[in-house]
Amino acid sequence: MALLYRATRLKDRADSHVFTFVVTRSATREPDRDVTSKDFCCAHQRWAVAFSRTDASLGVYLVWRGVCEGMRVYVDFTFTLLSRDHFTANESFSGKQVRFNAGCAAQGRGRLVSIAELNTKFADARGEFQLELSMSRVRTLYTCELRAPRLDTPPFAFAGFDWSVSASGGSGKDPLSLRLVRLSGEGQLCRVRYALSLGEGDRRIQSGSLECLCDGDGRTPPWTPRPPSRLLQKGARLTVELLWARALSELAIPVAGRASTCYDRDKQAWGLRCDTHSELVRLHMLYRDVHHVPRNHLRYVSWSAWLVRTTTAPGEADAIELPGAPFENYYAQESADEGLMMETALRVEEVSRAGCPYVHPGGELRVRLEWGDTYLLFQATYHVYDDLCRLHAHQMRREIAVLQAENYSLERQLFSYQKSLAYAQAQASEPAPVEGGGRRSPAERSLSTDTEYA
Structure with a gap:
């Protein structure tokens, strides 16, 4: 094994x-x-x-x-x-x-x-x-031919979801419009980053990096190529570069009340409750299915968290990320999880005031969780504190490898310089040809040893 x-x-x-x-x-x-x-x-x-x-x-x-x-x-x-x-x-x-x-x-x-x-x-x-x-x-790239009348790509898999690119327009006066559509995970929010390109060679039109929130119905905002492109009967080549897609969980947490439950990509249950027993509001993250971790294994989980605003001004983000994000932890099989505290920048007294931009109707906070990497690791004798030493070890080994490569390159350059210098000295030490009448050339006279120079 x-x-x-x-x-x-x-x-x-x-x-x-x-x-x-x-x-x-x-x-x-x-x-x-x-x-x-x-x-x-x-x-x-x-x-x-x-x-x-x-x-x-x-x-x-x-x-x-x-x-x-x-x-x-x-x-x-x-x-x-x-x-x-x-x-x-x-x-x-x-x-x-x-x-x-x-x-x-x-x-x-x-x-x-x-x-x-x-x-x-x-x-x-x-x-x-x-x-x-x-x-x-x-890098993940998906390529296919778009050809009328079929204007949807075949399904392709990425990040645990099935996807497709849907095209509309491209005939008559309607400009072509492309939209990335998630076909699986109904009701699941996710954030996705991707790039689209249409055509080949000099006529290739690129969207650049697009990042958006994919709603529960799997829809993303459309992209209209500029200058406007039309899909001809002979078709066009579409390329999708998929950068990442992360599942989201958004839940309402009572400021004073019981924990709310959500599920990660592996269908594992988590609880999140609000803690107001210090100067700043804290969120207590609990892994409720910790007893499902296989014996003698560790489950590594990472995530990020945001506080969602009630209203947003033009150009303002709809949520602020919690300090210290992303968060990560290792979990071994236990009867119950003690939980992990996540600090926020929100003061406790602000929550009790009317008009707090983060308290939604009903006296609750809305928290958005974005799930990152998760691994099931063999051997349970490990802790998150060990990551730092392990990270440093990998970094030092890579630095040593880079320095060794640079040293080898410098040695080759030094050898080349020494070889060129030896060749130049050999050329200078050759006797100059004797001119007619037995007279020495000016170059030969300049090398006279009658006078020594320091």
């Missing part, structure tokens, strides 16, 4: 995720057994790690589970076998913007390490070893 042991998000520009797997001896001692990890999510796509075994070597592959016709995913990934002795002895290979599509859903290397070297350098006494997978710069 390949068990997902830890997951770390580095929060860099490339949005790097590092997943660590504990691989049992079945990967090397049972060649006829298919060893594949459980599915995990990264960049709103489902993935798995699979192993191939021969008599002499072990191979590893990254497998895209969300295969969809017309969709392709590009990933920078690196597989690293972690040495038991020193990190400089790790064995790794990487790929840049590797393409996954319906015809090629698995990418990797069939011979990563020999079985003998694996048992000597990487496996412990039980035959288990750790494999690290780093994923970054994940």
Whole structure:
């Protein structure tokens, strides 16, 4: 088996995720057994790690589970076998913007390490070893042809939802209008970021990055290409780049009353109550289904929270994000959860005043939760405080790798300069040709050793 042991998000520009797997001896001692990890999510796509075994070597592959016709995913990934002795002895290979599509859903290397070297350098006494997978710069693109009279794309899957792009107009005097539509998750709010482009080459029209709230009916605001475009009978090529889509839960919480209940993407129950026993209003987040976490496992959950205003002025956001967001926590199997306190910027005395911009009719606060990453991890002996050391370790290893590459480049430049200097000195030390009459040339006379110079 390949068990997902830890997951770390580095929060860099490339949005790097590092997943660590504990691989049992079945990967090397049972060649006829298919060893594949459980599915995990990264960049709103489902993935798995699979192993191939021969008599002499072990191979590893990254497998895209969300295969969809017309969709392709590009990933920078690196597989690293972690040495038991020193990190400089790790064995790794990487790929840049590797393409996954319906015809090629698995990418990797069939011979990563020999079985003998694996048992000597990487496996412990039980035959288990750790494999690290780093994923970054994940891009999801969906392409299809729009052709009259069919002006809706076939369904495609992303972030646990089914989607389609609906087109209207494009004939007669009506300009073409495109709209991203969510087909599944009825009644579920979500926030989505995407980009549309129509056509190819020099005539390609792009929308740029679009971010909007997708309502319970799955509707998003339409996009009208500028300059106005018309869909001809011969059709047009549509490309959708899907950046992210996050499920939302919006609930009303009585200022003085019982907790309100909501559910995350995994249908797990959560409770949220208002706490007014300090200077600032606090929100108490409770994981009500904590007893459903499998034994000897951890469930990592992250989310963000906003306080929704009663009314908004033009150009003003309809909600303010809570300080300290995003929030994250690890949960192990327990009979009950003690909860996590989220501070707000709202003072308790403001809540009791008439006209408070955050108190809705009925004396309640409206809170919007946006669900982020969630992972089920093997081994329950871990805590959120351990994340900092783990993050620093990944960062230091990457900094060392960058410095090593820079040092190698500087050494090559220095060698090149030394080679050029030696060539120039060799040219200068060659004897000048003797001119007629036995007289020395001016250059030769200037190199006279009669006078020494400091």
